[in-house]
Amino acid sequence: MDGSLAVQTGRRKTLKAPIGCVGVGLHSGQRASLTLNPAPAGDGIVFRRSDLGVDIAARFDWVGDTRLCTALIAPGRPEARVGTVEHVMAALSACGIDDALVTVDGPEVPIMDGSAAPFIFLIDCAGTVESLEPRRRIEVLKTVRVQAGEGPGAAWAELSPNLTGGFEASLGIQFDGTVIGRQAMTLRVTENSFRALLADARTFTLEQEIKQLRAVGLARGGSLSNAVVVDGDTVLNPGGLRHPEEFVRHKLLDVVGDLAMAGAPLRARFRGERSGHALNNRLLRALFADPTAWRWEHDEVVSLPLARPALREPVAA
16 A cells, blocks of 8 residues: 555554564674564564663664764663664655564664665565554644755755645755766655665765775775765766666665654655755754644544553653
8 A cells, every 4th residue: 555654554563573684784894683573552663782681762862873874872871872773764664664673683783785675675574463553643833944064065954844744855965076966856755655766775985985984983894785886977886876866865765764763653844955864863853842843643533542651752852
């Protein structure tokens, strides 16, 4: 069924069965194992560091690092972090998964091929099941905007009301002097459109930046099998691009994953220019810092209360 991220179903959804994968962490370079598990209705998405026995909520206010990925960090436990969560979060959100326990055995989610497609495959293999509890979504009531820098080259992102319902996104990126150049894309994000247009778009980097990243302990697990590498006007991957506009598609995939950490689906319109993980997270913090900018909304007219402690009101950190 083709529906927006906010209105695919009026009931909360989880996985039918556990399913896992093994890969490498993009930045740590370490072996990484991940398992997607069913969770009770109302628990939301939670990451569990199985090696530490620590649960970490997939929430914007638990995001502690946005350098080239989105990393969740347990409050007061800096060692309890899970990095590169945005791709699996995008897949869970696109498939309408409200509740899941994601166990990882180390500090990072496996990068797989650099896209969300492997996680979509895992969800499809596990199957999904609806609960009896109604799903809630967050309706944006007025425009909220964040910006980095000044002038024509400033990066910015905003959320505004979407009178047509669901979630719509528009993003522009620009990398002068490279094959990327200027790319822009606008779409109504539904499960079908995510699968068709965004899911297989891979993360990317500039070849000149790789040595710098590795010098500061990042991108140690990166390779041409899990990232698109650009050297000026050349794509170094032997197979080339999956889509001419794969770069902006991946950036929109990141938007879906980062904004999934609102804690519930958004009924909103996203617009951005050169936005990345840091601005996406700042945008959610700005939204929830203003109680007049949003409200809870049910997908169906159901009066059952959602009393589970895990589904708490968003608060700005």
